[in-house]
Amino acid sequence: MAxxxxxxxxxxxxxxxxPATLPCKTLKLMANPMDGMPQAEHxxxxxxxxxxxxxxxxxxxxxxxxSADPYLRGQIKSAPIDAPMxxxxxxxxxxxxSPDWVVGDLFGANGPASTVQVIKLKGGMPPWKLTEHVTExxxxxxxxxxxxxxxxxxGGLIDVLKPAEKPAAPEVVFVSAASGAVGQLVGQLAKxxxxxxVIGSAGxxxxxxxxxxxxxxxxxxxxxxxxxxxxxxxxxxEVAPDGIDMYFxxxxxxxxxxxxxxxxxxxxxxxxxxxSNYNKEAGDVSAxxxxxxxxxxxxxxxxxxxxxxxxxxxxxxKFLEDMSRWVKDGTLTMEETFFDGIENWVPAFQSLxxxxxxxxxxxxx
Amino acid sequence: MAxxxxxxxxxxxxxxxxPATLPCKTLKLMANPMDGMPQAEHxxxxxxxxxxxxxxxxxxxxxxxxSADPYLRGQIKSAPIDAPMxxxxxxxxxxxxSPDWVVGDLFGANGPASTVQVIKLKGGMPPWKLTEHVTExxxxxxxxxxxxxxxxxxGGLIDVLKPAEKPAAPEVVFVSAASGAVGQLVGQLAKxxxxxxVIGSAGxxxxxxxxxxxxxxxxxxxxxxxxxxxxxxxxxxEVAPDGIDMYFxxxxxxxxxxxxxxxxxxxxxxxxxxxSNYNKEAGDVSAxxxxxxxxxxxxxxxxxxxxxxxxxxxxxxKFLEDMSRWVKDGTLTMEETFFDGIENWVPAFQSLxxxxxxxxxxxxx
Numbered sequence: 001m002a003x004x005x006x007x008x009x010x011x012x013x014x015x016x017x018x019p020a021t022l023p024c025k026t027l028k029l030m031a032n033p034m035d036g037m038p039q040a041e042h043x044x045x046x047x048x049x050x051x052x053x054x055x056x057x058x059x060x061x062x063x064x065x066x067s068a069d070p071y072l073r074g075q076i077k078s079a080p081i082d083a084p085m086x087x088x089x090x091x092x093x094x095x096x097x098s099p100d101w102v103v104g105d106l107f108g109a110n111g112p113a114s115t116v117q118v119i120k121l122k123g124g125m126p127p128w129k130l131t132e133h134v135t136e137x138x139x140x141x142x143x144x145x146x147x148x149x150x151x152x153x154x155g156g157l158i159d160v161l162k163p164a165e166k167p168a169a170p171e172v173v174f175v176s177a178a179s180g181a182v183g184q185l186v187g188q189l190a191k192x193x194x195x196x197x198v199i200g201s202a203g204x205x206x207x208x209x210x211x212x213x214x215x216x217x218x219x220x221x222x223x224x225x226x227x228x229x230x231x232x233x234x235x236x237x238e239v240a241p242d243g244i245d246m247y248f249x250x251x252x253x254x255x256x257x258x259x260x261x262x263x264x265x266x267x268x269x270x271x272x273x274x275x276s277n278y279n280k281e282a283g284d285v286s287a288x289x290x291x292x293x294x295x296x297x298x299x300x301x302x303x304x305x306x307x308x309x310x311x312x313x314x315x316x317x318k319f320l321e322d323m324s325r326w327v328k329d330g331t332l333t334m335e336e337t338f339f340d341g342i343e344n345w346v347p348a349f350q351s352l353x354x355x356x357x358x359x360x361x362x363x364x365x
Numbered sequence: 366m367a368x369x370x371x372x373x374x375x376x377x378x379x380x381x382x383x384p385a386t387l388p389c390k391t392l393k394l395m396a397n398p399m400d401g402m403p404q405a406e407h408x409x410x411x412x413x414x415x416x417x418x419x420x421x422x423x424x425x426x427x428x429x430x431x432s433a434d435p436y437l438r439g440q441i442k443s444a445p446i447d448a449p450m451x452x453x454x455x456x457x458x459x460x461x462x463s464p465d466w467v468v469g470d471l472f473g474a475n476g477p478a479s480t481v482q483v484i485k486l487k488g489g490m491p492p493w494k495l496t497e498h499v500t501e502x503x504x505x506x507x508x509x510x511x512x513x514x515x516x517x518x519x520g521g522l523i524d525v526l527k528p529a530e531k532p533a534a535p536e537v538v539f540v541s542a543a544s545g546a547v548g549q550l551v552g553q554l555a556k557x558x559x560x561x562x563v564i565g566s567a568g569x570x571x572x573x574x575x576x577x578x579x580x581x582x583x584x585x586x587x588x589x590x591x592x593x594x595x596x597x598x599x600x601x602x603e604v605a606p607d608g609i610d611m612y613f614x615x616x617x618x619x620x621x622x623x624x625x626x627x628x629x630x631x632x633x634x635x636x637x638x639x640x641s642n643y644n645k646e647a648g649d650v651s652a653x654x655x656x657x658x659x660x661x662x663x664x665x666x667x668x669x670x671x672x673x674x675x676x677x678x679x680x681x682x683k684f685l686e687d688m689s690r691w692v693k694d695g696t697l698t699m700e701e702t703f704f705d706g707i708e709n710w711v712p713a714f715q716s717l718x719x720x721x722x723x724x725x726x727x728x729x730x
Contacts, residue, residue, distance in 0.1 A: 074663075252658050274658045290653040293617050293639045296670025298439075303668045305661025 018060065018095050021049040025342050026084050027066075027113035029076060035281040037353060038076050040346045043085075050116045052095060059107075059119045059127070060095035064136070066113055067143035068339075068348040068361045069181070070250075073278035084112035085345075090130065090142025091365075106130040108142035115342060115365050125313055133324035144181055144360035145327055145334050148308050151319045152272050153185035155311035160270035160304050161246040163194040172197045172240050174259050177250035177275060178217065179207040180352075181360035184335055186248045187217050192331050196246075199239055201255060203355040210358060214333055223255070232258035243267075252276045256289045260303075263295075269303040279353060335359025383425065383460050386414040390707050391449050392431075392478035394441060400646040402718060403441050405711045408450075415481045417460060424472075424484045424492070425460035429501070431478055432508035433704075433713040433726045434546070435615075438643035449477035450710075455495065455507025456730075471495040473507035480707060480730050490678055498689035509546055509725035510692055510699050513673050516684045517637050518550035520676035525635035525669050526611040528559040537562045537605050539624050542615035542640060543582065544572040545717075546725035549700055551613045552582050557696050561611075564604055566620060568720040575723060579698055588620070597623035608632075617641045621654045625668075628660075634668040644718060700724025 024047070031042040052060050067088040075086065093105040098121050101107075109119060109127035119127055130142050144150060157163065157173075164171055173190040177183045178200025190196040199219045200211040208220035219239040226232045232254050236244065245267055247259035252274030259269065277287040295301065310316035326332045337357040339348035344363060351357040389412070396407040417425050432453040440451065458470040463486050466472075474484060474492035484492055499506045509515060522528065522538075529536055538555045542548045543565025555561040564584045565576040573585035584604040591597045597619050601609065610632055612624035617639030624634065642652040660666065675681035691697045702722040704713035709728060716722040 249658065256658060271658050271661050273662065277659060285655075287659065288655040288657055290650075291656045291668070292653055293614065293621060293636050293668075293670065294642060294652065296636050296668065297638065297672065299670065300672060301670050303656070303661065305658065305664065305666050307662060307665060 018052045020053070021051055022060075022094075022116045024048050024050045024114050024116040026115070027342055027345050028082060029079055029085050030081060032077055032079070032081065034077055035284075036279055037350055038073070038346070042076070043346055045343055050114075050118065054095060054097040054118065056097050057121045058097050059093050059101055059121065061091050061107065061109075061117060061119055061127075062094050063089045063091040063115050063117065063365055064139045065090050065143055065365060066342065066345060066363045067148065068345060068352060068363060069148065070273055070275045070278055070352050072349065077282070084114060086111065087113050088143045088148045089113070090139050090147065092136065092139070101129070104131075106134060106136060106139055106142065108147045110148075113342070113345070125309070128312070128314075128320065133320060133327075140336055140338075140360070140362040140364070141327065141334070143362060144336065145185060145323055145332060146320060148312060149181035149360060150185060150323050151308040151312035152182045153189060154319050154323055155308055155317060156182075156248060156270040156272050156306060157186050157189050157194075159311070159317060160306050161248065161268050163190065163196055163246070170195055170197045171245040172199065172243070172264075173246045173248065174199045174201070174236065174240070174244045174262075175217075175248045175250075176201045176223075176255040176259075177273070178202050178220070179210050179215075179335065179358055180250060182272065183248070183250055184211075184215055184359055185332060187211065188215050188332050189326075190246075191216050191218070193326070197240070199236065199244070201251075207355075207358060210335065214335065223251075226254070229254040229257040229261065233261050236262045246270070249273065250275060252287070252289065260289075260291065260295075263299065263301055265299045265301075267299060267301045269301075271303065271305040272307065275353070336362050339363045341365070383417045385418070386416055387425075387459075387481045389413050389415045389479050389481040391480070392707055392710050393447060394444055394450050395446060397442055397444070397446065399442055400649075401644055402715055403438070403711070407441070408711055410708055415479075415483065419460055419462040419483065421462050422486045423462050424458050424466055424486065426456050426472065426474075426482060426484055426492075427459050428454045428456040428480050428482065428730055429504045430455050430508055430730060431707065431710060431728045432513065433710060433717060433728060434513065435638055435640045435643055435717050437714065438718075442647075449479060451476065452478050453508045453513045454478070455504050455512065457501065457504070466494070469496075471499060471501060471504055471507065473512045475513075478707070478710070490674070493677070493679075493685065498685060498692075505701055505703075505725070505727040505729070506692065506699070508727060509701065510550060510688055510697060511685060513677060514546035514725060515550060515688050516673040516677035517547045518554060519684050519688055520673055520682060521547075521613060521635040521637050521671060522551050522554050522559075524676070524682060525671050526613065526633050528555065528561055528611070535560055535562045536610040537564065537608070537629075538611045538613065539564045539566070539601065539605070539609045539627075540582075540613045540615075541566045541588075541620040541624075542638070543567050543585070544575050544580075544700065544723055545615060547637065548613070548615055549576075549580055549724055550697060552576065553580050553697050554691075555611075556581050556583070558691070562605070564601065564609070566616075572723060575700065579700065588616075591619070594619045594622040594626065598626050601627045611635070614638065615640060617652070617654065625654075625656065625660075628664065628666055630664045630666075632664060632666045634666075636668065636670045637672065640718070701727050704728045706730070 179202040211217040243264040253276040576582040608629040618641040
C-alpha cells in the first residue's frame with residue numbers, strides 16, 4: 001500500500017475519500033474486420049469494477065475523454081479479440097502513489113479504453129501532465145492540441161517539413177485533411193508562426209469556409225469536387241501556379257500524387273497518415289503510390305514518414321511548452337466534434353471516415 | 366590583358382611561354398535521342414583554335430581528362446544541338462590572370478567538353494583546386510574520388526543516409542551499382558569509416574569479387590542473376606535476414622523495390638541516380654516506383670533525392686579535405702576504367718549502360 005503522504009490534493013483541492021472499488025466501462029474489440037468500415041457489432045462495452053488500492057508508483061485515474069483517431073483502423077485489423085482497445089485518453093488523477101503526481105492533476109496518456117483505470121508510471125510511455133496547461137473544462141485538448149494530434153502537427157511541421165527560416169518569398173504548404181485534428185493545427189502553425197502560404201484540402205463548402213475564416217488558411221480545395229490526380233493538380237495550380245514547397249500528408253491516394261507532381265525544388269513531404277487507405281485490405285495495390293525517383297534527385301526532394309512519439313514524449317522539441325503557449329495567446333484556434341459516452345465511440349470513429357466530423361473527434365465520458 | 370605578375374609558375378615549375386593560340390578539340394552534341402543507347406552519330410568532334418589572351422580573373426587550362434557519367438543521359442535528351450557537351454573535367458593551369466591560381470595548378474571543374482579552354486572564375490560553380498591533394502599522375506581523381514562522384518558518395522552517405530554514431534549493432538547498408546564510380550566509394554566509407562555492414566549489388570562474378578576483395582564489402586549480389594523484385598528481396602534476405610537500415614540508390618527499378626521492401630524501422634534511402642531509367646523516354650511508366658506510404662509512417666522511413674553540389678562546392682561538409690586524407694592514408698581504394706582520347710568519349714559513355722566498366726570511367730586526353 002502506498003505511503004499516505006502522496007495521497008493528497010493539489011493546492012486548493014481537498015483529497016476525496018476514494019471507495020475501495022469504482023465502477024468502470026471498457027470498450028473492447030470483438031472482431032478484426034480487414035476491410036470496409038468497422039461497425040458496432042465489432043465492439044462491445046464491458047462493465048466491471050476497479051480496485052482503488054495502489055502499489056507504489058501508480059495513479060488511479062478517471063478518464064474524461066477518449067480519442068477516436070484514424071490510425072486505430074490498423075489496430076482494429078490486428079489487435080487481440082475480446083481485449084480493450086488501446087487509445088489516447090485524458091482525465092484527472094483520483095489517487096496517487098507517486099511523489100510526482102497529486103490528486104486533481106490533469107493528464108494525457110495512451111492506454112486501455114477504460115473509464116477508470118490504474119496507470120503504472122514506469123515502463124512504456126508515461127502519462128504527460130497537463131495541470132499547468134489546461135483547465136478541466138478543456139481537458140479534451142489533452143487528446144487534441146496538447147496530445148497526439150498536436151505533437152504530430154508540431155513535430156511534422158517544425159522538424160520534418162522544416163519551413164525555411166528566412167525565405168525570399170513565403171514558402172507554400174499544402175495540407176490534406178486540413179480541417180481534421182492534425183491538419184487544422186499544421187495549417188495554423190505554418191501560417192501564424194512561420195508566415196507560410198497555406199492551402200488546405202477538406203470535404204465540402206462548410207469545411208472550406210472553416211479553413212479560411214476560422215483557421216486563417218489562404219486557400220481551400222474541396223476534394224469532393226475532384227476525382228483524379230490531374231483534377232487535383234489543376235486545383236493546386238490555380239492557387240499555387242509555381243508549385244508547393246511542402247506537403248503534409250494525412251490522406252494518400254490522389255492527394256499524394258498531385259502534391260508530388262506539384263512539388264518544387266527542395267520540396268518536402270511529411271507523411272503521418274493515409275486515411276484513404278485504412279479501410280483497404282493489406283496487399284491492396286490501390287494503397288500504393290507512384291514515385292518518380294528521378295524527380296526527387298534533380299529537385300532534391302524528400303519524402304519522410306514519422307510518428308509523434310519523439311515530440312509527445314518530450315525527447316525532441318518543446319511540444320507541450322510551445323503548443324500550450326500558442327493556445328493561451330490565441331495563435332491556435334481549435335475545432336472539436338464531441339460525442340457523449342463510451343457507447344458512442346464507434347459512431348465517433350466512423351465519422352472520421354465519412355468526413356462528418358470537424359476538427360478533433362472527442363468522446364466525452 | 367592580365368597583369369604579368371600572375372602569369373607565373375608554382376614553386377619548382379618554370380612558367381612556360383604560351384603561344385598566342387592553341388589547338389583544341391571539342392565534343393559536340395548533334396542530336397537528342399530520347400530513348401535507347403546514344404550512338405557515335407549523335408555526336409561530333411570539332412577542331413578549333415583557342416586564343417590564349419586572358420582578361421582578368423580567368424584561367425587558360427589544358428584538360429587532362431573528361432568524365433563520362435550516367436546523369437549526362439538527361440542532357441543528351443534536352444541540351445542544344447551543335448553545341449559542346451557540358452561535363453566534369455580535370456586538368457592543369459597553363460596561364461592565370463587571378464592571384465588565386467598559378468601555372469601548373471591542378472583543378473577539377475564542370476565545363477564544356479573542350480581539350481583547351483578559358484575558365485572564368487566568377488559566376489557559376491568555380492573550379493576546385495586539386496594541387497595540394499593529387500599529383501598529375503592521378504589527375505583522374507579530380508573527376509572521381511575528388512570530384513562529382515566523390516562528393517556524391519560523401520554527401521549522400523554522411524549527410525543524407527546519416528549512419529548512426531554508436532549503433533547497438535552495425536547498421537546495414539545496401540549499395541546499388543556498387544562497383545561504379547560512386548558506389549565503390551559509398552561502400553568503402555560505410556565499411557571503413559562508419560563500421561557498417563555493407564552489401565553491394567553489381568553485375569557479374571568479377572565485379573562481385575572486386576567488391577569483396579578490393580573494396581572490403583561484406584556481401585555482393587550479382588544483379589544479373591535476378592529478374593524480379595521478389596528474387597532481389599530473397600538475395601538481400603540471405604545476407605541481411607533482419608533487413609537493411611540504409612539504401613544508396615544509383616539504379617532504380619527492382620533495386621529500389623526490393624530495398625524498400627527490406628527497409629527496417631528508421632530506414633533511409635538516399636537517391637542520386639536511377640541508371641536503369643535513363644535510356645527510357647519521358648513519361649515511360651516503367652520508370653516509376655511504387656511506394657507504400659503507410660510503411661514509411663509506422664517505420665519512420667525517409668526517401669531523399671540529392672545532388673552533390675553543396676558538398677562539391679564546399680558549402681556543406683569538408684569533402685576535399687576528408688576525401689583526400691582518406692585517399693592518402695589508404696582508407697579508400699579506387700578502381701578506374703580508362704579510355705584514351707576525346708574520340709573515345711562515346712564508347713566510354715556507352716560502357717556505363719552496358720556495365721562493361723569497372724569503377725570510374727575516365728576519358729584521358
